[in-house]
Amino acid sequence: MGKNMTVSKSIAxxxxxLERPNADTAIIRLVRESRRNTLSAxxxxxxxxxxxxxxxxxxxxxxxxxxxxxFCAGAxxxxxxxxxxxxxxxxxxxxxxxxxxxxxxxxxxxPTIAAINGHAMGGGLELAINCDFRIAAKGVLLALPEVQxxxxxxxxxxxxxxxxxxxxxxxxxxxxxxxxxxxxALALGLVTSVCAPxxxxxxxxxxxxxxxxxxxxxxxxxxxxxxRSEGNDINAADDFAATAIFNATSxxxxxxGIGAFLxxxxxxxxxxxxxxxxxxxxxxxxxxxxxxxxxxxxxxxG
Numbered sequence: 001m002g003k004n005m006t007v008s009k010s011i012a013x014x015x016x017x018l019e020r021p022n023a024d025t026a027i028i029r030l031v032r033e034s035r036r037n038t039l040s041a042x043x044x045x046x047x048x049x050x051x052x053x054x055x056x057x058x059x060x061x062x063x064x065x066x067x068x069x070x071f072c073a074g075a076x077x078x079x080x081x082x083x084x085x086x087x088x089x090x091x092x093x094x095x096x097x098x099x100x101x102x103x104x105x106x107x108x109x110x111p112t113i114a115a116i117n118g119h120a121m122g123g124g125l126e127l128a129i130n131c132d133f134r135i136a137a138k139g140v141l142l143a144l145p146e147v148q149x150x151x152x153x154x155x156x157x158x159x160x161x162x163x164x165x166x167x168x169x170x171x172x173x174x175x176x177x178x179x180x181x182x183x184x185a186l187a188l189g190l191v192t193s194v195c196a197p198x199x200x201x202x203x204x205x206x207x208x209x210x211x212x213x214x215x216x217x218x219x220x221x222x223x224x225x226x227x228r229s230e231g232n233d234i235n236a237a238d239d240f241a242a243t244a245i246f247n248a249t250s251x252x253x254x255x256x257g258i259g260a261f262l263x264x265x266x267x268x269x270x271x272x273x274x275x276x277x278x279x280x281x282x283x284x285x286x287x288x289x290x291x292x293x294x295x296x297x298x299x300x301x302g
Contacts, residue, residue, distance in 0.1 A: 014031055014032075014046060015030065015031065015032040015037075015040060015042045015043035015046050015047075016028060016029065016030055016031065016032075016043060016046035016047050016049075016050050017029050017031055017050075018050045018053055018054070020059070021205065023059075024059055024060040024061070024208070024209070024211075024212050025059050025060065025061055025062075025063065025205060025208045025209070026054050026059040026061075026062045026063070027062075027063045027064075027065065028047070028050055028054075028062060028063070028064045028065070029065055029066070029067055030043065030064075030065070030066040030067060030071070030072055031067045033066075033067050033068030033069075033070075035073075035076070036068070036069070036070035036072070036073035037066045037067070037068070037070050037071065037072040037073060037124070038072065038073050038074060038075065038076040038077075038124075039072065039074060039075050039076060039098065039123045039124070039127070040076040040079065041076075041079060041097075043076075044097060044098060044101050047101050047105070048100075048101045048104065051101070051104045051105060051108070054108065055104075055108070055274065056274045057274060058108070058109055058110055058216070058271065058272040058273075058274070059110060060110055060111075060208065060211045060212055060214075060216060060219075061110050061111045061112070061113060061207075061208035061209075061211045062108060062110055062111070062112045062113065062208075063112075063113045063114075063115050063201075063204045063205070063208055064105070064112065064113070064114045064115065064127070064128070064131055065114070065115035065116075065117050065200075065201065065204070066116075066117050066118055067117075068118065069118045069119075070117075070118040070119050070120075070121075070124070071114075071116045071117050071118045071119065071120040071124055071128065071140070072120055072121070072123065072124025072125075072127055072128075073119065073121050073122070073124055074121040074122025074123040074124045074125075074145075075122055075123050075151075079094075080151075095154055095155065098123065098155050099155060102126070102127065102130045102155060102156065103130075105127075105130050105131065106130045106131075106227070107227075109216070109219070109220035109223065109224075109272055110211070110216065110219060110220070110272070111132050111133065111208070111211055111219065111223070112130075112131040112132045112133070113131060113132065113133045113134075113135060113204050113207060113208060114127070114128035114131040114133065114134045114135070115135050115200050115201060115203075115204035116128055116134060116135065116136040116137060116140055116142070116182075116191065116200075117137050117140070117197070117200055117201075118137070118140055119140055119141045119142070119143075120140065120141075120142045120143075121141075121142075121143050121144075121145060122143070122144060122145060122146055122153065123155050125142050125143065125144055125156075125157075126144070126153065126155040126156035126157055127155075127156075128142075129156040129157075129160050129161065129164070130155075130156055130160075132223070133192045133207070134190070134191040134192055135191065135192060135193050135194070135195065135200065135203055135204050135207065136182040136185060136186070136191040136193075136194050136195075137182065137194070137195065137196070137197040137200045138182055138183070138194050138195065138196055138197065139181075139182060139197065140181075140182045141179040141180065141181060141182070142179070142180045142181075142182070142185050142190065142191075143173075143177060143178065143179040143180060144157045144161070144173055144174055144177060145177035145179075146177065147174065147175060147176070147177045148177040153174055157170075157173075157174055158174065161173060161174065161190075163230065164188075164189050164190055165188045165189055165190055169188055182194045213267075214269075215251075215253035215256070215267070215269040216253070216269060216270070216271055216272045217247075217251040217253045217269075217270075217272060218251075218253060220272060221247050252270055253267075253269045253270060256268060256269060256270070
């Protein structure tokens with residue numbers, strides 16, 4: 001196990017640990033194995049603390065994985081039982097808390113990789129969906145069975161699943177709650193690759209290592225532009241792209257990347273500063289348009 005985050009609790013009492021196997025990679029490991037890594041209030045709180053540490057010293061890539069037989073079995077049903085008859089508590093307190101933490105994971109400036117080591121059910125699959133990439137161990141099952149429990153998959157299912165697999169297939173998964181084997185999930189685009197269980201962590205680390213050749217600032221800008229473009233028309237997407245390239249070419253990594261290419265050497269990119277996220281608006285470059293965007297035809301974008 002890599003270098004762990006310093007914590008007050010013993011590992012046996014924790015639900016999440018942060019490992020730094022090398023200077024460029026962070027691993028968020030769910031370790032509440034006895035409860036199949038369910039999304040308890042404790043796990044969500046500890047996940048947020050881990051994200052604080054990652055934001056303070058952003059790596060080149062983050063891997064999210066589980067310990068034991070499950071990646072994450074979804075909601076802690078015993079906590080749901082306590083909210084029976086309290087729909088406003090679920091919709092205004094319970095769900096927003098999960099969405100807040102998942103959003104922070106999604107908005108990390110570096111690539112995030114879900115290494116799905118075991119079954120990912122309900123909120124567990126939604127946790128993986130909030131990562132940029134998903135690598136699954138062969139034989140694992142993925143599902144959003146909330147409809148069979150009288151609940152809605154509201155932590156990513158109804159909002160994001162259709163962007164990965166298309167509306168019809170997303171509705172099938174959401175409305176039936178059936179389990180999807182890893183190989184089928186790969187064919188659907190729900191996961192990006194499948195490998196033998198014993199190779200999963202090595203494959204995830206190998207994939208994370210590939211981002212070392214890329215400028216962190218440009219990775220952050222590209223990721224930001226892609227996510228901001230979703231759900232917008234092509235003109236708005238063009239504006240987000242213009243903002244991204246302005247910010248990227250304003251950073252020292254631009255000169256380093258071009259210089260290294262011309263000098264036929266390996267680039268030495270600088271790391272991201274602490275607190276960087278993929279949601280910041282960054283610079284506001286003027287963009288000339290064929291039709292007036294504002295009075296002087298040079299509106300700030302972003």
